[in-house]
Ligand SMILES: O=C(O)CCC(=O)C(=O)O
């Protein structure tokens with residue numbers, strides 16, 4: 114039997130405890146992780162881009178839902194959410210069985226009044242429905258509440274515990290519970306947990322910032338190299354760029370030209386991937402051996 118609700122943790126919770134809750138339920142809310150001022154700044158910086166975005170073409174995207182991407186290009190406040198220390202530490206634990214993780218997408222999801230509930234799904238189905246083994250998480254996701262999330266305004270609907278249910282399950286709306294939360298709170302959920310946007314029965318728009326992370330050996334949903342123009346990317350700090358994908362994925366993925374480091378290449382410098390200290394072939398083999406011994410083990 115699934116839990117009856119999405120459980121909440123306080124903002125001062127340790128990443129270990131947040132990750133433990135995710136392992137148990139597949140979803141958890143951290144209350145008020147950022148203040149109202151951060152959300153005000155985010156809303157201001159993104160207002161023009163949100164205004165310019167259109168409603169979805171189908172039931173999944175939502176006929177009354179506006180989705181706005183490329184948040185890193187538009188907003189310093191969004192960059193800060195992407196790099197939130199507690200979130201990154203938690204993602205590192207949830208996805209710690211792989212060499213590294215990366216940003217998967219950044220998107221404001223604004224469900225307008227009357228917006229229908231989204232079909233219940235697993236986000237990891239984006240990978241062409243590949244049947245990843247139960248327990249081998251490939252994504253760790255966040256939705257930050259820009260407005261309060263209430264049952265009435267279409268709070269994300271979740272089936273707690275369904276991260277262990279496999280791919281064949283079909284859940285209906287009755288099987289879900291709303292992840293209600295106050296503005297500035299964040300819902301974390303794995304790529305394996307069944308969920309969907311809720312039906313907005315209120316007369317105001319429900320806004321969330323969906324920022325997701327995936328294993329760095331998988332393709333990103335939002336193409337960061339083109340979503341964030343090079344002139345802007347060059348001005349961003351190294352740690353953010355690495356998370357965006359200007360880094361090697363696992364041992365061999367994503368190099369530039371003659372085995373060069375993508376971050377250095379962006380800056381017009383030349384450095385081989387080995388010299389960036391992101392892991393040697395020997396370390397990769399060591400990690401692979403560990404994974405074979407304990408395939409679904411978490412990082413320590
Ligand atoms: O808007 C939401 O609450 C969830 C959206 C979602 O799950 C998705 O677009 O994949």
Ligand SMILES: [Fe+2]
Nearest residue numbers: 235236308309
């Ligand atoms: Fe989703």
